[in-house]
Amino acid sequence: MISNSRRIVLPGDLLSTNPKTAGYGTFVENGKVYAKIMGLMDKTENMVKVIPLKGRYIPSPGDVVIGVVREVVSNGWNVDINSPYSAFLPISEKPETKGRKLNDVLEMDDSIIAKVVGIDPKMKVTLTMKDRVCRPIRFGRIVAINPTRVPRVIGKKGSMIKLLKGELGIQIIVGQNGLIWISGDRKKVDIAEEAIYIIEREAHTEGLTDRITEFIKKRKEAGIENE
Amino acid sequence: MSDMNFDEDLSGEGKKEDKPKLIIDGKRLDGRDFEELRPIKIEAGILKRADGSCYLEMGRNRVVAAVYGPREVHPRHLQDPSRAVVRYRYNMAPFSVEERKRPGPDRRSVEISKVSREAYEPVIMKELFPRSCIDIFVEVLQADAGTRTACLNAATVALVDAGIPMKGLITSVAVAKVDGKLVLDPMKEEDNYGEADVPFAFLIRNGKIESIALVQMDGMMTIDEMKKAIEMAKKGAMQIYELQREAIMKKYHAEDIEE
Numbered sequence: 001m002i003s004n005s006r007r008i009v010l011p012g013d014l015l016s017t018n019p020k021t022a023g024y025g026t027f028v029e030n031g032k033v034y035a036k037i038m039g040l041m042d043k044t045e046n047m048v049k050v051i052p053l054k055g056r057y058i059p060s061p062g063d064v065v066i067g068v069v070r071e072v073v074s075n076g077w078n079v080d081i082n083s084p085y086s087a088f089l090p091i092s093e094k095p096e097t098k099g100r101k102l103n104d105v106l107e108m109d110d111s112i113i114a115k116v117v118g119i120d121p122k123m124k125v126t127l128t129m130k131d132r133v134c135r136p137i138r139f140g141r142i143v144a145i146n147p148t149r150v151p152r153v154i155g156k157k158g159s160m161i162k163l164l165k166g167e168l169g170i171q172i173i174v175g176q177n178g179l180i181w182i183s184g185d186r187k188k189v190d191i192a193e194e195a196i197y198i199i200e201r202e203a204h205t206e207g208l209t210d211r212i213t214e215f216i217k218k219r220k221e222a223g224i225e226n227e
Numbered sequence: 228m229s230d231m232n233f234d235e236d237l238s239g240e241g242k243k244e245d246k247p248k249l250i251i252d253g254k255r256l257d258g259r260d261f262e263e264l265r266p267i268k269i270e271a272g273i274l275k276r277a278d279g280s281c282y283l284e285m286g287r288n289r290v291v292a293a294v295y296g297p298r299e300v301h302p303r304h305l306q307d308p309s310r311a312v313v314r315y316r317y318n319m320a321p322f323s324v325e326e327r328k329r330p331g332p333d334r335r336s337v338e339i340s341k342v343s344r345e346a347y348e349p350v351i352m353k354e355l356f357p358r359s360c361i362d363i364f365v366e367v368l369q370a371d372a373g374t375r376t377a378c379l380n381a382a383t384v385a386l387v388d389a390g391i392p393m394k395g396l397i398t399s400v401a402v403a404k405v406d407g408k409l410v411l412d413p414m415k416e417e418d419n420y421g422e423a424d425v426p427f428a429f430l431i432r433n434g435k436i437e438s439i440a441l442v443q444m445d446g447m448m449t450i451d452e453m454k455k456a457i458e459m460a461k462k463g464a465m466q467i468y469e470l471q472r473e474a475i476m477k478k479y480h481a482e483d484i485e486e
Contacts, residue, residue, distance in 0.1 A: 008475075008476055008479050008480070010387055010396065010472060010475060011387060011392065011393035011394065011395060011396060012393065012394060012395030012396055012431065012432035012433055013433055014433040025392075027352070027392075027394070029394075034394070034395075034432065034433065036352060036392040036393065036394070037390055037391070037392050037393075038387045038388070038390060038475060038479075039390075052390055053390065053479060054278070054279065054388065054389060054390030055278075055389070055390030055391075056278070056296070056297055056298070056390075058356075084296065084297040084298050084299055084356060084358075084359040085299075085358070085359070086299065121357075122308060122357075122358065123357050123358045123359075148390065204479075
């Protein structure tokens with residue numbers, strides 16, 4: 001249940017009378033802080049913010065995202081990153097392209113893990129694949145969730161992700177745009193997928209990590225019995 | 228929509244062909260007081276594919292609202308490099324009125340779409356999403372006067388459900404003048420045979436009415452009546468505002484308890 005300090009607020013609700021505390025999801029008018037989106041209010045002494053419950057992914061530099069190549073053009077690839085803005089991956093930002101045709105490196109409908117390097121004022125998003133986590137996805141599974149629930153899937157300092165990886169022995173890469181890549185033993189991936197959907201559905205409840213631990217344990221036992 | 232046949236409501240009344248009596252013994256035809264709303268039912272998040280959605284009943288009006296976005300603008304030339312484009316489409320189903328309505332946009336629905344969009348434009352924080360668009364669709368499934376107000380109320384809930392940043396909520400209600408009296412939230416008979424129909428929409432922030440987002444008027448009213456109508460509409464809007472809030476809280480609370 002929601003305690004009073006974390007209640008649901010709607011756009012226009014007054015959150016604070018101190019404009020210095022205004023954080024994410026708020027706006028200031030006449031020295032008062034109002035919520036601009038629907039979400040959970042998170043109020044501390046020197047900061048008030050609204051944790052969104054719904055909404056699209058808006059790219060920001062440094063985000064790891066999972067995208068699908070939509071078009072191959074002369075100087076790179078246009079990538080759909082599940083956002084209002086489509087992204088562009090230039091050849092110069094993709095390693096291992098020397099002497100190969102663009103189509104052989106990445107084709108249309110290929111999924112990739114990439115990093116956002118920049119967004120210009122025209123909201124043109126540039127990606128890079130010069131990073132250790134970046135790779136084309138040739139196997140595994142991609143699970144789609146609401147982008148606003150991504151922080152819960154990662155958990156505090158990656159605790160939830162560590163739990164899933166540790167308990168199931170699989171690979172997981174979470175894109176900030178709500179797409180999650182899972183790879184490993186198929187049955188374990190099934191469990192991870194279900195667990196992620198549970199996290200998405202119950203993102204704003206407390207004691208989630210414990211419930212997920214229990215869920216995985218139960219599913220693993222059920223799996224062993226069936227074999 | 229002047230063509231309509233009265234059923235049981237009026238059969239006993241003096242048969243004045245052109246204008247039936249709309250207030251009988253100080254009560255309205257459906258037994259409401261002058262300042263009483265029709266029963267309202269709101270449900271948020273009923274469409275899976277939309278980013279935000281809402282089903283709303285206001286008396287015998289039934290409308291569905293869906294919000295998509297922010298998303299890419301198609302056709303491309305409509306996009307605005309500095310802010311999001313807001314599009315509002317009001318549409319009546321062919322079966323929403325007694326005589327089949329020819330499907331597709333007509334003069335009336337284009338006008339309603341325009342004024343409704345203009346009510347939302349200052350409320351939605353468009354500058355946060357340059358080069359994108361926010362699409363609002365409202366479909367009238369069953370009409371019983373005041374569909375534009377019902378649609379605005381539904382669209383607000385859908386926008387909030389979609390997580391679109393806004394400065395407040397829009398709540399809408401109409402006031403009509405029938406038989407020389409002002410009545411809140413007119414139904415079909417009052418709309419068709421009344422002397423005036425004035426739909427209002429208000430921007431409500433933190434439980435207080437901040438400004439008027441939309442006013443239209445069909446018919447005539449004195450200045451004093453207009454002032455009284457605004458006060459009546461404000462009272463009605465506050466009741467609807469509470470119901471809108473409740474609908475959203477219910478959806479997200481239900482998610483909590485579910486397990």
